[in-house]
Amino acid sequence: MEREPYFFLSYARRDDRGSAFVGRFYDDLVEELARLGADVSGQQPFLDVERIGLGMDWESTLGSEIGHCRAMVALCSPAYVNSLYCGKEWAAFESRVLKYREQTDIEVPALIPILWVPLHQAMPPEISRYQYFEPAMGQEYLEQGLMGLLRSAPGGRAYRAVLELVAKRVQHVADLFRLPRAQGLDLGTVRSPFEGREPAGPGSRTTGHVRVFIAAGVTDPLPEGRQRREYYGPSPLDWTPYHPPVHPTVAYRAQRVIIDEGCTSTLEVVDGGLGEKLEEAMYNNQTSVLLVDAWAAREGRYRTALSDYDRENHPVTGVLVPCHETDEESGDEKLWADLQQVFRRNWMRRNDPYDPLFQVQVERQRFEDRLARMVVVAQNRLMEKAVPRRLPAGPSAPPMPGLSVPYPPPSRADDPTEPEGPFAPAEGSGQ
Structure with missing residues (x-):
């Protein structure tokens, strides 16, 4: 039987460095699904640190899992919307949801955004068009995000309330619907929807x-x-x-x-x-x-x-x-x-x-x-x-060749000192 992960957990690696909150939430969600009667044993949910082994082609593996999973839970945060591969994961799975709607005229809530860490600015419209808050989740969830609730009281009422709602949503879509599969999905060709929020690449700004x-x-x-x-x-x-x-x-x-x-x-x-x-x-x-x-x-x-x-x-x-x-x-x-x-x-x-x-x-x-x-x-x-720090003295450089004509200054449009982007890219769950 072809693998169809019960859900795919999409998150920014930067949100979980040095801690185990993402892993704890994943384990709690699998346990809550079992408590609700969902059988995930045959179609193990996907968490990259568990399913991508040493020497595996991680990009190909991510593409296969996203192209076949039944639901995607996205842990949204500032790092998430600034992560190239989180954006690619979002876009790839969303395309499957939209294709199913075109084919059946049914809106399947299989793309499940979770407020993992609150954003200081407004949630990107690509995310906010999907419901990421219900009153039963509580005000503490909006103020602290799910990682904040998990950090402060992992067994507490506020965290458990959100966990139960997420598990019920995952079970609903995973058991009742089958999205069209994306065979041979190549994430390298997928464009992130968080346009203008992605880092422009190395060298545009040094991280302080x-x-x-x-x-x-x-x-x-x-x-x-x-x-x-x-x-x-x-x-x-x-x-x-x-x-x-x-x-x-x-x-x-x-x-x-x-x-x-x-x-x-x-x-x-x-x-x-x-x-x-x-x-x-x-x-x-x-x-x-x-x-x-x-x-x-x-x-x-x-x-x-x-x-x-x-x-x-x-x-x-x-x-x-x-x-x-x-x-x-x-x-x-x-x-x-x-x-x-x-x-x-x-x-x-x-x-x-x-x-x-x-x-x-x-x-x-x-x-x-x-x-x-x-x-x-x-x-x-x-x-x-800032004062540039000099390297240790070395041999004198050879003289520069002279120029026979004056060199014109660069135009404003060609000025290489003009900043091109905010900072170096954050990592997604696949990188």
Whole structure:
């Protein structure tokens, strides 16, 4: 019998590097389908890391699986819509759905988009024309995405509600319909529908790196004057300043924003060597962001390092201080007066719309936008100040031959310095 995968899981590799959330969701979905009575044993669902072995032609394998699967579950995210091969997978499967509609006049909901990580901009129309939200999925799903729910409470009500709805949709289309097969599908000839969102290719823009420094409290002991333990964890990296005080942590939120802006990032905890690290970052043509817990900043562990930062000039470093409006403890005016003493020099430019590198009392709904703008502005300033690093001295180059006629400057249209695209391509589930 010819293979017809019960479903194909399409996702961006960049969303799952260093973690196992995609694999966990795949396993949970297969288990939920079994609970609903679906028999997938004869037509094993497709997940690339399980079905593409060493030495196999991955592009040919992907084409075969997409051309024969019964349903496709797409984990939509900023990385997904910027992935060349995710776009190809989407287009290839959608063509089968459209062909079936032409042949039968039946709309089969076999292309199932899932909000894996929320997008800062509007969902591309190629995706939003398909229903990716139902009221039963809950507001938490829209705010955090399914990966956020899986990260914070993998067995929780919100995650299970979405999982059950997805499984029911997959079972419905896989058991009742058979889309026309696409024999010999060559993904190399398929064009991604996310036109204008795809990276233009290597060399159009160098991906920047952002060093993220966290100055936050822990549960034991809590910052002085703080009573609410649920906002903290055993490490400063576990800090969750927004209500409800659950994951994703502010560090995770920050890294998600930075990825969306086409940059890479690392996480560090603020210590006495902060100033030297910021100088090192700038020397290496990197930008930095300080995420500061107003409660912890008043203590000796961080106060000295942050005050030293305030007295120095760090033009490509941003500071962001989160605060949730319903956290009654953080409404204390003395808390912010103390923070003003820590950042005496920078306090005058707080929340300046024209100089967005010092943002305080940033509410949850504004966190992503404020941080994204901070990263972009810091990167732009870095490009103005970046110093090329010289290679070690070598033998002198031979003299250049002279030109017998003046060489005209390139026209504006031919100017090779004009940017052509945003950043290097992200990987799809097949690459």
